[in-house]
Amino acid sequence: MTPPAATASRLMQLDDYVPILGVQEIDDLRALAGRLTGRTVQMVNSTAVGGGVAEILSRLIPLMQELGISPRWDVITGGNDFFEITKAFHNALHGGPYDARPQDFETFLAYTAQNRQRLSFDAEFTVIHDPQPLALIDARPSGKNHWIWRCHIDLSRPNPRVWDFLRPYVCRYDGALFSSPEFSRQLPIPQYLFFPCIDPLSDKNRELTADAVHEVTGRFGIDTDRPVLTQISRFDRLKDPVGVIQAYQIVKRYADCQLVLAGGSATDDPEGAQVLAEVRAAAAGDPDVHVLDLPPWSAIEINALQRASTIVIQKSLREGFGLTVAEALWKKKPVVASAVGGIPAQVIHKHTGLLAHSVEGTAYQIRFLLSHPSLAQKLGEQGHEHVREHFLITSNVRRYLALFLHHESHGRS
């Protein structure tokens, strides 16, 4: 499959969100922002394109601008050696093995010093995203500015050597933002809960016509007259795709359903390709199991598959925040998911979905929802409201505005 021709996407404006949120919530945003008019905000991360952080910032910055704030987005630079080290740091902070050498830390600090020289840090509120630019706190000017560290990764089980190196930098910030309480650490600075977000107007989440959904399901040979169970996730053992097939096989004894496992391309990931092969073997030629290895430009396809689903599954063994859950809830789909990572924040058990802790539990919850469609519908509708309140890009803007106002009124910690 080849990527589609690039299309110019229009930048969303606040008024575009009025039909989704109501004018009241936009009024509230404007009122909050009114106290920050003209104030300068600097966001710093390590990449301008690709990845969730860049995607969020590319939508956040224009909305802040429209609200009268003066945001700036800076991206740090570095050689391959820097990014290899920060990638290793990233994996180590997630708990992976990493035998850090002293020169790794020296290289990290040398590139930090280069970025300190290259960038200016005169904003009233500076938000540093993730560990790559963390040591830029050395560049903090004296004065009344506020520095916040936004950690998008799970720090619950970090590699001690890497964490011991980074922790003193973290402690010099005025506050740290985490996506889940589970991801945070014991720190002497205030820590705040900052959920990641989805954009309801993006290709992955915007409304689709029934014809558009039908076109996609038809292309993949999915029969929409029978229940469709779907898990969207890359082919990774931590997402437990084989466990999903086992749960489906239990459900299949009771209900004539299909399973869609749709994930990112595995072509550049040797382990992903291996997992994909295991998944295909586990499916054992069952024509009702659709294993879809999708390319990265499949936002519309993912949107359509989620919308065509009867139940969406996220049976991860370990998870970051798991925004695919919020995407499914936004589409009013009942979700059965594991209680790991950020999922319990999205799936409030028996209110916005059902949590499970095993293959058998997942199968049982799916069977329960298939035989109680009105409850499934209610969970989906309440899940939609939950996302509207907490996991949309506009909620993210509101959180940042509130954070800036709070820090301003309480001074530097």
Next chain:
Amino acid sequence: MNRAERPFEFFTASYITRIDNERAQNLGELRAGLAHCRDASIFYHTFQALGRYHFLTEGFSNDLAQWVLASLNRPRLAEQLGSIDVRSYVDLTGLRQDLVRTVDEFLRAYPTAADVEAFEPFYFCSSAEVLVALGWEAWTLAEFRHYLERMGHGSFHFHFLVSRLRLQLHSNDFSVWFKDALGLEHLARLTERIDITTDTIDGAKAHLLRLIDRELAA
């Protein structure tokens, strides 16, 4: 139409959630945490939970009851914690005492439950409130109705529910203004009866709009 002696000033409240450095892995630890956590934490898990999850109208009352049910599978205690109506409290001290007493009574009846490990830990969090004036002032009931219709969830939750902690009254900002500034005692009383714990914020707001329309038509 009555013109008030003082206007009703509309505010909106936003909350940022602070992750406190404490978690409970079983009921005994929850009890200990409830006894000494900050008032802002009691507020977050009770008053603010109602605002965060206002769209849940059935079987959800506060974070504690939800955790006891979903992570400890203790429906009896969950029911007891969930039936604690935050509207009965004008300060957080009394609310904290009743939460602790409820857990204590359960542990007296089921002492072995104290150490049973939960599926997921309970993370104590707390709220920091950011209050902003919307710049709207109502001098008459009709003007009040106009702005009420435009009021967001954060504003309604603040004036209707959180206000009782500030006022230290079993009432709310709306009722106090109706009674004291407009002399509309009956409307004030009917407004106090709106049950936000079993309705959504939108539902409660629609209820109040109906009461005002009736008053305006009288």
